[in-house]
Amino acid sequence: MISLDIRKKLLGINLDVDLEINSGDFIALSGKSGSGKTTLLRILAGLEDARGEIKIEDEIWLDAKVKKAIQEREIGFVFQDYALFENMSVEKNLLFVSNDKELCEHLLKITHMNEYKNHLPSQLSGGQKQRVAICRALMRKPKLLLLDEPLSALDPQTRSSLQSELLTLHNEFKTTTILISHDPSEIYKLASRVIVLDAGKVINDGSPKDILLKTKGSQKLSFSGELLDIKKIDVIYVAIVAIGQQIVEVVINEDEVQNLKIGDLVSLSTKAFSPQIRKT
Structure with missing residues (x-):
């Protein structure tokens, strides 16, 4: 001890x-x-x-x-x-x-x-x-x-x-x-x-x-990352988030855009989908 x-x-x-x-x-x-x-x-x-x-x-x-x-x-x-x-x-x-x-x-x-x-x-x-x-x-x-x-x-x-x-x-x-x-x-x-x-x-x-492991309730996956950018494409908004060594795009709604700013630490989570895993 x-x-x-x-x-x-x-x-x-x-x-x-x-x-x-x-x-x-x-x-x-x-x-x-x-x-x-x-x-x-x-x-x-x-x-x-x-x-x-x-x-x-x-x-x-x-x-x-x-x-x-x-x-x-x-x-x-x-x-x-x-x-x-x-x-x-x-x-x-x-x-x-x-x-x-x-x-x-x-x-x-x-x-x-x-x-x-x-x-x-x-x-x-x-x-x-x-x-x-x-x-x-x-x-x-x-x-x-x-x-x-x-x-x-x-x-x-x-x-x-x-x-x-x-x-x-x-x-x-x-x-x-x-x-x-x-x-x-x-x-x-x-x-x-x-x-x-x-x-x-x-x-x-x-x-x-x-x-x-940061999942809560019925969440299936959850990741933390940094918000790098928010782009408007036609009528939707896309958030660019750095998670570790990876950059991902996430579709967000207008209400979420109002509460976010570039550089924020954010959490991404999902509930209902079947992820695929494969060797890279």
Whole structure:
């Protein structure tokens, strides 16, 4: 069990988080930019000060008397920018953390990086670098793995592949993991629990299905997106909406036009139709 009771004054908000997390859980931390997500991870890692208590199983990492140093906390931390040692090969990046060659080979095999073990980071793609960063974070066999949007800069295909590998690693090592992500599909695929922050406070906490599935009543499908434009074609109005990576057109009536403006965040839902699904 991991217990967090953390308070910190930030620019414009007060971070105030009181949570219990089961060991081995995969937690997704979601919320708007500036809600305190990255600060929370940095406090857990010991990179920032805070008041309160952090208890990992039976070990106190932070309280009124104790503040464990970064190197004393059994964590793995993966950022967006990889943070690899550019003058070391892939294998040496991992062995620098722990001289466990068997674990090193196993992690590289799971992530399909064993054939690149003698390459320097400059010879790798972004996805390959992030695989190395994730493997390196697991070399310490940490009690807590912290992932700060590690896949956000990758193309969709590479991102999907790395999500599957992250899930494989989590299922094998059972490391308690906290992932910051703004991608609903990533959260749904990876997490067992979603915690939503807003202005430093937890405003929602539940399963991915409960948090992300936004249908109500008899709705069959519901999507959130940004209104890009409204066009009048003959006697009808068409709204252009961005949903994730896709742009869709929706016919709307004149009353709806009066209540909408370009840039609004909108919800699209439907009740009675039979959707078709096919591989693209």
